[in-house]
Amino acid sequence: xxxxxxxxxxxxxxxxxxxxxxxxxxxxxxxxxxxxxxxxxxxxxxxxxxxxxxxxxxxxxxxxxxxxxxxxxxxxxxxxxxxxxxxxxxxxxxxxxxxxxxxxxxxxxxxxxxxxxxxxxxxxxxxxxxxxxxxxxxxxxxxxxxxxxxxxxxxxxxxxxxxxxxxxxxxxxxxxxxxxxxxxxxxxxxxxxxxxxxxxxxxxxxxxxxxxxxxxxxxxxxxxxxxxxxxxxxxxxxxxxxxxxxxxxxxxxxxxxxxxxxxxxxxxxxxxxxxxxxxxxxxxxxxxxxxxxxxxxxxxxxxxxxxxxxxxxxxxxxxxxxxxxxxxxxxxxxxxxxxxxxxxxxxxxxxxxxxxxxxxxxxxxxxxxxxxxxxxxxxxxxxxxxxxxxxxxxxxxxxxxxxxxxxxxxxxxxxxxxxxxxxxxxxxxxxxxxxxxxxxxxxxxxxxxxxxxxxxxxxxxxxxxxxxxxxxxxxxxxxxxxxxxxxxxxxxxxxxx
Amino acid sequence: xxxxxxxxxxxxxxxxxxxxxxxxxxxxxxxxxxxxxxxxxxxxxxxxxxxxxxxxxxxxxxxxxxxxxxxxxxxxxxxxxxxxxxxxxxxxxxxxxxxxxxxxxxxxxxxxxxxxxxxxxxxxxxxxxxxxxxxxxxxxxxxxxxxxxxxxxxxxxxxxxxxxxxxxxxxxxxxxxxxxxxxxxxxxxxxxxxxxxxxxxxxxxxxxxxxxxxxxxxxxxxxxxxxxxxxxxxxxxxxxxxxxxxxxxxxxxxxxxxxxxxxxxxxxxxxxxxxxxxxxxxxxxxxxxxxxxxxxxxxxxxxxxxxxxxxxxxxxxxxxxxxxxxxxxxxxxxxxxxxxxxxxxxxxxxxxxxxxxxxxxxxxxxxxxxxxxxxxxxxxxxxxxxxxxxxxxxxxxxxxxxxxxxxxxxxxxxxxxxxxxxxxxxxxxxxxxxxxxxxxxxxxxx
Numbered sequence: 001x002x003x004x005x006x007x008x009x010x011x012x013x014x015x016x017x018x019x020x021x022x023x024x025x026x027x028x029x030x031x032x033x034x035x036x037x038x039x040x041x042x043x044x045x046x047x048x049x050x051x052x053x054x055x056x057x058x059x060x061x062x063x064x065x066x067x068x069x070x071x072x073x074x075x076x077x078x079x080x081x082x083x084x085x086x087x088x089x090x091x092x093x094x095x096x097x098x099x100x101x102x103x104x105x106x107x108x109x110x111x112x113x114x115x116x117x118x119x120x121x122x123x124x125x126x127x128x129x130x131x132x133x134x135x136x137x138x139x140x141x142x143x144x145x146x147x148x149x150x151x152x153x154x155x156x157x158x159x160x161x162x163x164x165x166x167x168x169x170x171x172x173x174x175x176x177x178x179x180x181x182x183x184x185x186x187x188x189x190x191x192x193x194x195x196x197x198x199x200x201x202x203x204x205x206x207x208x209x210x211x212x213x214x215x216x217x218x219x220x221x222x223x224x225x226x227x228x229x230x231x232x233x234x235x236x237x238x239x240x241x242x243x244x245x246x247x248x249x250x251x252x253x254x255x256x257x258x259x260x261x262x263x264x265x266x267x268x269x270x271x272x273x274x275x276x277x278x279x280x281x282x283x284x285x286x287x288x289x290x291x292x293x294x295x296x297x298x299x300x301x302x303x304x305x306x307x308x309x310x311x312x313x314x315x316x317x318x319x320x321x322x323x324x325x326x327x328x329x330x331x332x333x334x335x336x337x338x339x340x341x342x343x344x345x346x347x348x349x350x351x352x353x354x355x356x357x358x359x360x361x362x363x364x365x366x367x368x369x370x371x372x373x374x375x376x377x378x379x380x381x382x383x384x385x386x387x388x389x390x391x392x393x394x395x396x397x398x399x400x401x402x403x404x405x406x407x408x409x410x411x412x413x414x415x416x417x418x419x420x421x422x423x424x425x426x427x428x429x430x431x432x433x434x435x436x437x438x439x440x441x442x443x444x445x446x447x448x449x450x451x452x453x454x455x456x457x458x459x460x461x462x463x464x465x466x467x468x469x470x471x472x473x474x475x476x477x478x479x480x481x482x483x484x485x486x487x488x489x490x491x492x493x494x495x496x497x
Numbered sequence: 498x499x500x501x502x503x504x505x506x507x508x509x510x511x512x513x514x515x516x517x518x519x520x521x522x523x524x525x526x527x528x529x530x531x532x533x534x535x536x537x538x539x540x541x542x543x544x545x546x547x548x549x550x551x552x553x554x555x556x557x558x559x560x561x562x563x564x565x566x567x568x569x570x571x572x573x574x575x576x577x578x579x580x581x582x583x584x585x586x587x588x589x590x591x592x593x594x595x596x597x598x599x600x601x602x603x604x605x606x607x608x609x610x611x612x613x614x615x616x617x618x619x620x621x622x623x624x625x626x627x628x629x630x631x632x633x634x635x636x637x638x639x640x641x642x643x644x645x646x647x648x649x650x651x652x653x654x655x656x657x658x659x660x661x662x663x664x665x666x667x668x669x670x671x672x673x674x675x676x677x678x679x680x681x682x683x684x685x686x687x688x689x690x691x692x693x694x695x696x697x698x699x700x701x702x703x704x705x706x707x708x709x710x711x712x713x714x715x716x717x718x719x720x721x722x723x724x725x726x727x728x729x730x731x732x733x734x735x736x737x738x739x740x741x742x743x744x745x746x747x748x749x750x751x752x753x754x755x756x757x758x759x760x761x762x763x764x765x766x767x768x769x770x771x772x773x774x775x776x777x778x779x780x781x782x783x784x785x786x787x788x789x790x791x792x793x794x795x796x797x798x799x800x801x802x803x804x805x806x807x808x809x810x811x812x813x814x815x816x817x818x819x820x821x822x823x824x825x826x827x828x829x830x831x832x833x834x835x836x837x838x839x840x841x842x843x844x845x846x847x848x849x850x851x852x853x854x855x856x857x858x859x860x861x862x863x864x865x866x867x868x869x870x871x872x873x874x875x876x877x878x879x880x881x882x883x884x885x886x887x888x889x890x891x892x893x894x895x896x897x898x899x900x901x902x903x904x905x906x907x908x909x910x911x912x913x914x915x916x917x918x919x920x921x922x923x924x925x926x927x928x929x930x931x932x933x934x935x936x937x938x939x940x941x942x943x
């Protein structure tokens with residue numbers, strides 16, 4: 001283990017399931033005494049509608065039991081506050097703590113979505129600010145902050161495209177999606193009633209213009225394009241692409257998952273795209289939370305503005321209010337107004353950076369990715385080695401001859417103290433390792449990562465089994481996922497004890 | 498910039514090392530004329546001290562009032578340890594547990610959450626979360642359409658109005674027909690009016706419904722099943738599950754709902770957490786992440802994302818849903834809440850809600866000019882018939898420090914003189930008495 005500079009072993013405590021820890025009679029709560037007459041539920045509700053299992057099976061625990069349980073679990077996780085988390089296209093950047101503080105202000109956490117507008121002016125101001133800030137950053141005409149996540153934003157965007165085309169008399173049949181796209185793109189298009197046709201990438205990893213030219217006909221509602229794409233490459237022909245799609249009556253959806261490469265440098269609104277979503281949990285540093293909550297605001301051109309979900313927040317004089325009077329709106333995509341407390345964090349982040357900070361972030365992120373590519377290019381293949389932006393996609397081609405695959409490299413990286421990159425994606429790169437360092441990594445951490453990757457490449461050559469059986473430093477080894485899927489156990493049962 | 502570790506000198510050195518003369522060169526693949534020539538028109542960067550002042554000021558613009566608002570978002574007590582635990586960096590600064598060896602904390606917590614959602618809903622399998630209750634319902638309907646290969650759904654008029662709007666948005670684009678089932682004068686969905694037939698994929702029932710009334714899910718389930726349709730139960734007030742017969746026991750095929758009541762802040766409507774539960778026979782049609790038990794080569798138990806072949810990152814356009822990022826941290830809040838309140842606390846909270854709501858409802862019904870709109874049993878919300886339009890009462894009492902409830906006129910034509918009042922364990926008897934005194938006022942003005 002001497003060559004591993006970043007981590008050393010540490011005790012890790014065992015912890016059973018809540019249900020296995022539960023002891024009859026233990027309690028971890030105390031309510032204020034009931035200050036109105038007690039009621040027998042049988043009297044007012046009737047026993048036919050009441051449950052009679054006495055909630056058997058739910059845990060009984062004291063407060064210290066609960067705290068220890070979850071804090072022990074927490075120590076089994078890797079996290080961005082512990083080290084580099086280079087998941088490509090996920091933008092695992094630092095989550096500033098002031099954002100967390102702002103989102104926990106009681107004025108925000110206790111404001112109720114059904115309260116009169118006069119009682120929630122502060123919350124409305126935050127939504128309005130989020131709309132305005134994101135408009136300027138994207139260069140688009142209008143923004144909705146209602147969608148709860150990126151995929152939800154995609155769906156919202158395609159629904160608006162559909163609504164617009166329907167209004168013109170023909171919704172059309174299908175959506176074109178490059179083969180390098182995230183899986184949510186095709187899945188979102190299908191929810192909106194469209195078939196999906198895949199466009200191959202060209203040799204450089206960009207959208208194949210000739211193929212687009214061939215397929216873009218009057219059955220195509222539009223194109224969904226990620227820019228920069230999932231290979232970390234800017235779609236250089238973006239203007240021609242938009243022009244071509246527009247000339248043939250379609251619209252262009254830009255997946256803004258990779259906006260961390262563009263903020264302050266260029267704006268989708270200037271490129272000709274009609275609609276895009278941003279992932280605030282990526283570009284705007286709101287925490288990923290172990291799988292959400294995110295936020296997927298959608299920005300649109302003037303053409304699509306009438307179709308935005310209701311309500312928007314507008315400013316009248318010094319007052320903020322909801323605007324429901326939008327007859328062409330696609331309707332609501334989520335109850336209430338979006339993941340509001342996530343918006344508080346994002347607004348705090350944008351205000352803390354300012355225009356120069358936002359631009360510097362982008363530059364630092366792209367520099368970090370290029371630095372990694374530069375130092376690892378001779379060790380790991382970069383199949384589409386163009387002008388790399390915020391992320392770089394390596395493959396396991398050089399290691400495969402020793403029988404070592406990308407998944408093995410990923411697991412071995414864990415022993416070196418790093419979270420693995422995004423694996424086996426994009427699909428057009430066999431054995432992909434997609435690395436996005438973000439601007440939050442120091443050169444020292446990047447150098448440790450480079451060291452680790454080179455060291456693993458040497459191990460693959462000299463002792464492939466060492467890599468193939470990794471990790472060694474974790475509390476459990478590789479889990480048998482095939483058996484888990486064949487005979488799924490998706491909940492605890494008392495009989496398991 | 499305080500969030501970028503590399504100094505200007507260090508960045509210059511890195512540029513030199515990689516053989517690039519200027520930072521602009523790294524962006525040369527963006528056509529020159531598309532690159533911004535000036536900074537974005539955004540407010541200048543603020544220091545932490547300035548941000549603290551700014552956000553305190555904005556938050557203070559929200560009025561701090563005694564609240565009787567519910568309608569899908571409930572003011573329940575949140576044990577302090579919820580925020581202690583979710584503030585652990587290992588939970589909130591990590592991501593979807595794609596690498597199980599270093600994500601067992603998240604994975605085990607989800608497995609525990611799935612288990613407790615199954616226990617409370619009376620179902621066999623639950624997923625790791627949906628965005629919220631409304632989108633969970635829309636996804637349940639799409640799932641029912643996939644399972645039955647039928648394209649019509651029946652929704653109750655007494656469904657939460659935001660949920661109705663969300664479902665309509667999803668159904669329209671998917672080409673699915675929806676029809677509404679009216680409610681009776683008791684406030685209960687009229688089971689006799691449910692015309693499920695061989696084209697009906699699903700019948701939806703919300704209980705407690707938007708008016709707070711507890712529905713007879715079993716009766717609706719019988720109607721649905723007689724036509725070969727699925728019964729989808731929706732729960733917007735999750736605390737009710739601690740007291741009421743579980744939807745699963747009543748015959749539901751899919752149970753969805755809003756988990757906000759389990760320890761998630763009101764937060765102006767989000768982020769909250771949708772739950773989604775069903776039967777084992779339908780698990781391969783479910784949307785969202787599922788966590789399952791697995792073992793390593795030495796026999797140690799762990800947990801992994803499983804049955805992923807339903808999901809978009811593998812199946813793309815053939816996936817059961819487009820959902821990817823969901824509500825992980827809110828799910829964790831719920832798990833901590835359920836563990837802390839536990840078997841005994843959940844029931845006690847539910848009983849306090851019933852007692853306080855009953856006290857409030859009886860007291861208001863005694864006021865001259867007021868009565869209860871519906872006579873069916875309710876949980877912690879009820880509709881009051883008011884002597885003047887309810888929105889006027891809400892505005893006036895708000896200026897006196899009380900959010901009296903939700904005026905129903907904007908959601909239901911003909912219910913202008915109806916106020917939806919919610920009373921939880923957070924409302925003291927004094928607050929309830931103040932509300933009653935405030936309401937009395939309007940009757941006297943008549």
